[in-house]
Amino acid sequence: MRSSVVKVFATVLVLAAAVMPGTADAAARPAGSEPVYDFGSAIRETVWVDTGRDGDGDGRSDRVAADLVRPREAAEQGIRVPVIMDASPYYSCCGRGGEKERKTYDGSGRPVGFPLHYDNYFVPRGYAVVLVDLAGTNRSRGCVDVGGQSDIGSAKAVVDWLNGRATGYSAATGGSAVTAGWTTGNVGMIGKSYDGTIANGVAATGVAGLKTIVPIAAISSWYDYYRSDGAVAGGGSPAGLAQTVAAGNQGQNCSAANRKLSQGFPANGDYSAAWAERDYVAAAKNVKASVFATHGINDLNVKSINFGQWWSALASTGVDRKLWLSQTGHVDPFDFRRAEWVRALHQWFDHYLLGIDNGVERTPRVSVERQPDVWVDQTAWPAAGSRNVVLRPVAGGTAGLGTLTSGRAVAGKATFTDNPRQSETTWAAQPTQPSASRVLYTTGVLAQDLHLSGTGTVTATVTPSTATARISAVLVDYGQSTIRNYGGPGEGIRTGTAEDCWGASTTGDDACYRIATADTVNVGLHIFSRGWADLANHQSLSRETQLVPGRPYTITFRLASTDKVVPKGHQLALIIGGTDAGFVSPPAQAPRLTVDLANTYVTLPIDGPAPVAGAAQPLPATPSQVVPDLSASLERG
Incomplete structure (x- = not known):
């Protein structure tokens, strides 16, 4: 030494x-x-x-x-x-x-x-x-x-x-x-x-x-x-x-x-x-x-x-x-x-x-x-008990809506048309209503807390109507909760005028900073993970291939890393759409996409048992949500 x-x-x-x-x-x-x-x-x-x-x-x-x-x-x-x-x-x-x-x-x-x-x-x-x-x-x-x-x-x-x-x-x-x-x-x-x-x-x-x-x-x-x-x-x-x-x-x-x-x-x-x-x-x-x-x-x-x-x-x-x-x-x-x-x-x-x-x-x-x-x-991230659990979409009585279950694959089709002007906030806003631009599948009311800790993936088998196509997926927690207002101007904080000091100051080098507090919002839904892909990269991330309209393609893409508890009494939903406006650029032509439900699933890192639905309970027709400010960029790091 x-x-x-x-x-x-x-x-x-x-x-x-x-x-x-x-x-x-x-x-x-x-x-x-x-x-x-x-x-x-x-x-x-x-x-x-x-x-x-x-x-x-x-x-x-x-x-x-x-x-x-x-x-x-x-x-x-x-x-x-x-x-x-x-x-x-x-x-x-x-x-x-x-x-x-x-x-x-x-x-x-x-x-x-x-x-x-x-x-x-x-x-x-x-x-x-x-x-x-x-x-x-x-x-x-x-x-x-x-x-x-x-x-x-x-x-x-x-x-x-x-x-x-x-x-x-x-x-x-x-x-x-x-x-x-x-x-x-x-x-x-x-x-x-x-x-x-x-x-x-x-x-x-x-x-x-x-x-x-x-x-x-x-x-x-x-x-x-x-x-x-x-x-x-x-x-x-x-x-x-x-x-x-x-x-x-x-x-x-x-x-x-x-x-x-x-x-x-x-x-x-x-x-x-x-x-x-x-x-x-x-x-x-x-x-x-x-x-x-x-x-x-x-x-x-x-x-x-x-x-x-x-x-x-x-x-x-x-x-x-x-x-x-x-x-x-x-x-x-x-x-x-x-x-x-x-x-x-x-x-x-x-x-x-x-x-x-x-x-x-x-x-x-x-x-x-x-x-x-x-x-x-x-003790760890992903949480020590986290393991990959496959959940599958199953068609319900209304087109484009259904359940998300850990059971076996069930044959079915779901179709939507990419609308590059719509984003995940539009997709999630009316979960009880069918939509021409997305499909939605929910676990139903959870009988116990569901802890997701890690990085999930979506595997989708999709048939496009055009030679180019985007596919997006989001995970949504439906239920009333108070969260940080991450879509607000402070991205979850509110900065006041009072200051506190952290160290010594000199002329021209002040140690005092304005105090920030949590900016919170009460919501009925929280989009907490999302992922996007270009279907043309289904075989290789390094080289895209032109799609043949009418032919099915299978692609696996990542969801955002997370550590989130969806509480008992809430519902977890998977939404699949096309272009997520503001997050990814649209294809040259907006395709009609047909999802093969039997060969589509989400793999989630779950700490604890797979989700078990409780008694049936309808989702709110139009739950409140955070609308993110998509002008955020690294330039204002």
Whole structure:
């Protein structure tokens, strides 16, 4: 162990009075790092790290700007400190956090304002905080490539510099070499949305020195942000996002890089080499860092499939993992569970970056928000008792309506016509009425709670009337309940005017933030999982085939990862439709689709017995529901 690390532990031991109860060595075990360093006198500087790439084609290796703040007293005493790092493209274009904070600088270009509370809270506790401008953004050179080698490489280069494997400079061009002898080299990456995505991507390189990541509402595969099992997600493109985040850069010429982005992704939903480059799930085997992930089950921006497949892929790596699942949309836990989040982060970083034995790795692995502000712990996700259960649609007395049962397959047909102007909210609104644009099957009233925990799939055998076709499926909880208003402007939170403070403040770097509370709504239905596919990709995700009208095709596609209890007395429904407006783009011609019910089923991850229907009870004719704001996008991450 380095002598500098021993000094950190000694400082903590002297200043941390509280200890963990109930252990034989409690008197010798520090509870956690304490705010012993003066934030006002902290060292603030920018180092430009050489990435070894020339993305903007100017003949010089790109340098990325790493703005950092670290305790001055630690440097003067020769105490090396670990690093909390947030690499982002948003520090000038869009801002970070609920208050859209941007980096600020003094007249000499010295960093003053660091967005978010990480520096205010952790620097006094013996950490450095490093905020990295991704290549091609803010004060960094190079070009954005939306999750590709430039983005990931620019953040990885800073981890390498912190561990003595890359060169840093005192200026964007020229300048003198700068080393990072003040750090232990232990790095924890954190960030929401695009930032957390970069943390996932850097971890997937297996870079030495990255000890932990905290991805918040993060992408694990960019294909699953812009596409879905062959279907093209509605709105946005990698090239458009690159232009948005590069708006505040230093004016470098990225026309060639932008052309590559525009041309590198198929216009259809085929999985290509460009998507594979941005698929961190496929590289999860390389991850060595521990992972503390958090995601909103109702996130309609970065869909929950992104946490589900990433978490599951990490299971085989053996790394320590922790997961929070909220009822919110695309929201940071600092805004829905603030005190608990800061405390959890503090313990997590203390353990994985300072090496303090505080027992955090032995706390419950998974926490799930069951009702607004009501959390339960689980030992695993999917839940330990979760298993795949097949439920089959069976035709009823009314065309397009029927039951969803765990019994045997029953012959039957159901037909609907794709209406690209309708969405899942329209499909679900009148469950007792037949519809020309969807079919609906329900379990009937549940005799006991039904816990779904994991990632489900739909297998559908469908005959289209045209050569192109989309197919969508949604799971609906019918019954009165109070949930977070994830479709509202705050995606499940309401931000007030009162503030609370998390750490020390200085002029230009405030530690105080507006307090958010749960924004709730009473509903009669909750669409809690959905999935979309292009029938042309029934054989291969990498290559679509033209459909022959009148011929049946079988396709299996994924539903959004979830952890949801459908309560006793409610009903679970499966709805199958065509184009889910706002979520996926429509086909060239709207087809008439005939579903072969005997060869169509949904496979659900159920913790407990299969659903058992109670006494017959009609659904409400038009139950109230959340109407999601489909303008949500990563650009406002």
